[in-house]
Amino acid sequence: MEISLRDLITVFHGMGFGALFMLAFSGAIAELYRMSAVGAPTPTPQGQMLLRVFLYAMVVLAWATVLSGAYFIYPWYRAVPPLGTLDLGLYPKALLMASPSTSLWHSIGMEWKEHVAWIAPIAMTMVAYIFMKYSSVLAKHRQIRTAALVFTIAAFVATAVAGAFGAFLSKYAPIRGGATIQLLQNTEK
Amino acid sequence: MTQNFDTIPNGPGAAAILAAGFGCFLVGLFALIGDAFPVVSKFFTFYKPTGALSGVTTSAIIIWLVGWYILSRAWHDKNVEMKWVNIFAFSFLLLSLLLTFPPFTELLQGK
Numbered sequence: 293m294e295i296s297l298r299d300l301i302t303v304f305h306g307m308g309f310g311a312l313f314m315l316a317f318s319g320a321i322a323e324l325y326r327m328s329a330v331g332a333p334t335p336t337p338q339g340q341m342l343l344r345v346f347l348y349a350m351v352v353l354a355w356a357t358v359l360s361g362a363y364f365i366y367p368w369y370r371a372v373p374p375l376g377t378l379d380l381g382l383y384p385k386a387l388l389m390a391s392p393s394t395s396l397w398h399s400i401g402m403e404w405k406e407h408v409a410w411i412a413p414i415a416m417t418m419v420a421y422i423f424m425k426y427s428s429v430l431a432k433h434r435q436i437r438t439a440a441l442v443f444t445i446a447a448f449v450a451t452a453v454a455g456a457f458g459a460f461l462s463k464y465a466p467i468r469g470g471a472t473i474q475l476l477q478n479t480e481k
Numbered sequence: 482m483t484q485n486f487d488t489i490p491n492g493p494g495a496a497a498i499l500a501a502g503f504g505c506f507l508v509g510l511f512a513l514i515g516d517a518f519p520v521v522s523k524f525f526t527f528y529k530p531t532g533a534l535s536g537v538t539t540s541a542i543i544i545w546l547v548g549w550y551i552l553s554r555a556w557h558d559k560n561v562e563m564k565w566v567n568i569f570a571f572s573f574l575l576l577s578l579l580l581t582f583p584p585f586t587e588l589l590q591g592k
Contacts (some may be wrong), residue, residue, distance in 0.1 A: 362538065367530030400583050401558035407512045407581040410538050411574075413506045414545060422494055429489055434493040435563035439570060443501060446574050 293478075297470035299370055305360040306458050313412070314455055317448045320350060320419075324441045329429065341426055345427040347420040354413035354447070361458075366406065368467050384465035397464050401457040409454035415447040492556030495566040500552055501569030502577075504545025509580025511537040517590050 295303075323343055326332055335343065374381040380387040388398040419440045421431065430437055515522045515533045527535025579585050 358538075362531055363528070366532075366534065370530075370532060403583045404581060406534055406589045407508055407537070408578065410509055410541070411577055411581070414504045414508075414542070414575075418497045421497050425488060425493055425497075433491055433494060433563075435567055436491060436498065439494075439498045439563075439567050441497070442533050442567075442571060443574065446505075446578065449578070 293476040294472050294474050296468060296472055298365075298467045299470075301364050301475060302358065302462065302467045305357060305365055306455070306462070309353050309357040309360060310451070310455055311459065313350060313357055314448075314451050316346065316350045316353065317444070319346060320444055321441070321448065324419075324444055327442055328434075328437050332431070334428055334431055337428075340423075344420070344423050344427075347423055351413065351416050352419045354416050354451075357451075358409050358413055361409065361417070365467055368469070369402070369461075369465075373457070379385070382469045384461070384467060387465045388461075394464055397457075397461060400462040401461055405454045405461075408450045411450040412447040412454075415443040415450075417442055419447075421465070488515035490556075490558055490560045491563055492559040492561055495561045495563060496549060496552035496556045497529055498570045499566050500549035502573035503548055504541055504575035506573035506580070507544055507577075509577040511541055511587065513580050513586050516586060519575060523550055 323346075327335070368384075370385045371383055373380060373386050377383070377386075380390060385398055385402070386393045389400075421438060422440050426433060426436065511525065512521040515525045515537050525533040527539055527542065528535035
């Protein structure tokens with residue numbers, strides 16, 4: 293069982309950082325919404341600590357996702373093939389642009405994904421800071437809570453767009469190449 | 482040093498919210514002008530393998546963090562009108578979502 297280095301890093305980017313970040317949203321949005329409800333009880337110190345750790349983890353995952361995408365995967369995606377290259381399998385952008393039936397996956401999908409994704413780490417860094425700063429008195433700052441919830445929802449939408457197009461792009465023009473890593477050896481004869 | 486949480490003003494939170502909205506907006510704005518003007522795209526190419534995306538995002542992040550720091554210093558002990566902070570921050574956020582959507586930016590550029 294083998295995997296290429298580029299495949300592995302793409303899996304970490306999408307399924308490791310990105311998907312975990314996406315999964316974490318359900319918890320964050322539910323907790324923020326619960327705290328915004330009229331008469332919601334103040335969370336216990338342990339609950340506040342847990343939420344802060346949860347949000348810090350989301351911030352780390354969000355930055356890891358966009359930075360690995362922009363500085364590892366995107367250069368492989370947008371690499372320009374040498375003149376006369378017939379097999380565009382190692383050049384995903386060129387492969388998509390070579391056909392009118394796939395070019396919009398780049399000009400809408402990738403162009404949207406590569407920029408909108410950055411909204412998520414900026415927004416979640418702010419939300420984590422708000423929780424760190426205001427902690428138990430957040431209940432007294434309704435408009436700050438509302439802003440945190442709105443930015444969290446926007447980060448979720450941005451991540452959903454980036455994640456969905458990432459999944460489609462990896463179907464039509466997967467990132468290939470790099471050193472081969474052997475994960476398991478077949479011992480059957 | 483202990484902090485009395487009951488008396489934390491809303492200024493630091495407002496600074497973080499407004500700066501985050503503006504930072505998101507800058508990502509969209511820089512992406513738009515980078516796409517519209519080749520000379521700007523060239524300027525934003527901080528790291529050639531990543532192209533203009535490297536400069537668009539790095540510039541937006543630096544301005545966001547510097548703006549956050551300046552607002553935090555200015556508002557650290559103040560209570561500000563949160564209604565207006567949220568109106569501006571949400572407007573920036575909405576614009577950022579629009580400015581990163583290629584069909585909208587192409588419409589703005591008349592393509």
